[in-house]
Amino acid sequence: MDALKDSLNTLAEMFEQKMSEFQQGLDNGPITNTSLAAEFNSFRTFVLFAMNTLQRQVEFLGIEVDRLEMRRRRKMLLVHGVSEDKSEDVTSRVCKVVGEHLGVTGFSVASIKSSHRLGRPSEKKPRPIVVKFADVALRDTVWFSKTGFKASGLTVSEFLTKSRHNLFMEARQRFGINKCWTRDGCIHIIAPDGSHHRAEWKADLHSIPQTSKQTSKPLTQCTASLTSRSKRTVKNK
Structure with missing residues (x-):
């Protein structure tokens, strides 16, 4: 954030300097088409530079915000395929499927800090469940045990x-x-x-x-070999 502020301050100073130079040019003598075109090109170059700099700073800021959001989701996972019921207890359902398929020792309702369905209800398939675990270690245990869901119709993904x-x-x-x-x-x-x-x-x-650059050479050799065989066959005939 400080870097973005510094960039904006630098651009503001450069803008004021360019405008001051342009004003001095107006005060010091008559304006010609040549001088006006030169000033315009110089100002256009500066504006394009400023816009590119701002764009890079905004992209950088967006990346940092995204990283912060992922850190906030560090204890979370998405559980897909759990059947949905209007009067369900989502946390209890998660505990049940984890206990049945993953065999995580000591996993209980207390292991889950919060859980809820993601998105709007649909008749086609159940909504995924966002699960926030009590600690990162438990989240990782579930994550690395996810192969236990194989062939069950249930899957786990990162949020x-x-x-x-x-x-x-x-x-x-x-x-x-x-x-x-x-x-x-x-x-x-x-x-x-x-x-x-x-x-x-x-x-x-x-x-x-x-x-892959590695596959190009063998393919060329194979083609050359086939071509050579074809030539020998023609000669034999």
Whole structure:
């Protein structure tokens, strides 16, 4: 926040300096088309620089706010697929499915600080449940035991911010579902060349290579081999 204030103060000082220089040019002599065009170009360059600087600062501020929100969600998980009832006790339902499928020792209602359904009711499928655990260690125990939900119709996911959720969906679309996962609010990706990457915003995602350079050479050799065989077959005929 202090960095943003400093940037705004610097831009304000630069703006006042440019306006002062322009005013001095008006006071010192007659205005010509050439001088006016030069002043305009100089002022336009400054305005574009100022706008780009502000845009970068706003993006940086948005990233920091997003990180703070993810820290606030550190004790939370989303539980999907739990059947929904109008008169349900959400916390008791979560305790039941965790006890039946994950086998977490000592898990009880006291282990959950709060829980509620997310979104509006739907007849098509039950809404996910946002669960805030009493401490991070317990949350992590449930998270790393999530394979116990396999074949049950239940799943667990991290409670990502909207921007990170969209980023995760885009990453899965680009690199495949099995190549992307989340951990502690960050998106982890295995690129086609086998390298591991971590993404928090789009700039991270766009910097990841989408093609593998390692596979290009073997494919070329294979093609050359097939071409050579084809030539030998023609000669034999």
